[in-house]
Amino acid sequence: MFTDSFNISSLDRQHDKSIRMRIDQKTKPPGSLGQLETLATQLASILGPSSITIQAPRILVFAADHGIAEEGVSIAPSSVTAQMVLNFLHGGAAINCFCRSSEIELSVIDAGIMTAIDHPDLIQQAIARGTQNFSQHSAMTRSQAEQALLAGHEIAQTFLRQGCNTLGFGEMGIGNTSSAAAMMAALLKIPADECVGRGTGITDEALQRKLNVVARALQLHAQQLHCPIDILANLGGFEIGQIAGAMLATAEAKSVILVDGFITTAAALLAQKIAPNVADYMVFCHESNEQGHQRMLKSLSGTPLLNLGMRLGEGTGAALAIPLLRAAASFYNDMASFESAGVSV
Numbered sequence: 001m002f003t004d005s006f007n008i009s010s011l012d013r014q015h016d017k018s019i020r021m022r023i024d025q026k027t028k029p030p031g032s033l034g035q036l037e038t039l040a041t042q043l044a045s046i047l048g049p050s051s052i053t054i055q056a057p058r059i060l061v062f063a064a065d066h067g068i069a070e071e072g073v074s075i076a077p078s079s080v081t082a083q084m085v086l087n088f089l090h091g092g093a094a095i096n097c098f099c100r101s102s103e104i105e106l107s108v109i110d111a112g113i114m115t116a117i118d119h120p121d122l123i124q125q126a127i128a129r130g131t132q133n134f135s136q137h138s139a140m141t142r143s144q145a146e147q148a149l150l151a152g153h154e155i156a157q158t159f160l161r162q163g164c165n166t167l168g169f170g171e172m173g174i175g176n177t178s179s180a181a182a183m184m185a186a187l188l189k190i191p192a193d194e195c196v197g198r199g200t201g202i203t204d205e206a207l208q209r210k211l212n213v214v215a216r217a218l219q220l221h222a223q224q225l226h227c228p229i230d231i232l233a234n235l236g237g238f239e240i241g242q243i244a245g246a247m248l249a250t251a252e253a254k255s256v257i258l259v260d261g262f263i264t265t266a267a268a269l270l271a272q273k274i275a276p277n278v279a280d281y282m283v284f285c286h287e288s289n290e291q292g293h294q295r296m297l298k299s300l301s302g303t304p305l306l307n308l309g310m311r312l313g314e315g316t317g318a319a320l321a322i323p324l325l326r327a328a329a330s331f332y333n334d335m336a337s338f339e340s341a342g343v344s345v
């Protein structure tokens with residue numbers, strides 16, 4: 001079976017006790033570094049317990065268009081996807097600012113933008129020029145869904161083989177909160193109204209339309225939603241499929257997956273349904289303001305590091321979390337122990 005090609009071992013738990021002891025011997029009251037302690041424990045389990053190095057962290061922003069956008073479910077037309085990708089390539093978007101301010105590498109990937117963009121820094125792996133409108137047809141073919149997973153897997157492997165051990169995932173795609181919400185509903189088997197939110201900030205009227213469109217689409221494809229890949233094919237997006245594939249490759253390489261907002265978490269959920277162990281390698285960077293994100297995080301047992309009321313995407317939440325990963329590594333590696341500092345409580 002196609003999904004058997006992803007080979008992910010569960011996280012090695014044999015050092016849990018020694019990691020816990022090392023953290024508890026630091027000069028602080030037990031547990032006083034809160035979620036940073038949980039984060040350090042997870043990083044030490046993934047990257048090795050002797051010392052944590054966040055190596056060549058990189059954000060991958062996957063961009064693609066969605067046929068569903070023609071239903072009037074976003075504040076913006078599909079052409080904004082390509083315009084924003086050019087903005088990323090020229091260094092002008094929020095994700096560029098956050099990557100620059102925290103010294104993070106950034107790569108932008110065409111996973112299926114409506115119009116081709118010729119730029120030397122754009123990674124070209126479009127599966128097609130946008131998905132079909134999933135309220136009328138399958139978003140993509142089963143073969144395209146598999147191609148998307150494999151293309152994401154391959155590009156992540158390229159960076160991991162170059163020495164990167166931390167990959168953050170972001171996306172750009174007008175209409176993709178509709179696709180992510182529909183996938184969430186199908187993957188978790190819950191009603192559309194628990195999953196659909198305002199995306200880029202639509203009006204009450206557009207929200208009602210979006211809810212109807214997603215609910216109808218779930219009915220239309222109800223007989224075809226048997227497995228995660230069929231859910232991707234019927235309801236998904238090329239960037240969502242590529243992100244899921246890239247996450248699977250990151251876990252295979254025993255590296256750290258940084259999960260951003262609502263759409264990226266839908267990709268994480270898809271990856272987890274394909275290979276449950278992948279979730280061990282995920283750091284949930286922030287809680288988005290998109291209605292439904294909290295529920296999706298809960299289903300992945302994810303506790304987000306940040307809640308800044310953001311709902312931008314692009315990998316911005318992942319980029320903002322990288323300084324926290326560095327802080328967790330720094331206290332784990334360098335903070336004095338009670339014994340070395342001569343402190344006794």
Ligand SMILES: O=C(O)c1ccc[n+]([C@@H]2O[C@H](COP(=O)([O-])O)[C@@H](O)[C@H]2O)c1
Nearest residue numbers: 074173175177199200261262288312313
């Ligand atoms: O990451 C999030 O939580 C998030 C929440 C709402 C919107 N977005 C971004 O907004 C776009 C999708 O919104 P929409 O309304 O077009 O479906 C897409 O480019 C995402 O990056 C992202």
Ligand SMILES: Cc1cc2nc[nH]c2cc1C
Nearest residue numbers: 076080084200312313314
């Ligand atoms: C302007 C704009 C920027 C974005 N960045 C991610 N999604 C976006 C959607 C819009 C509309």
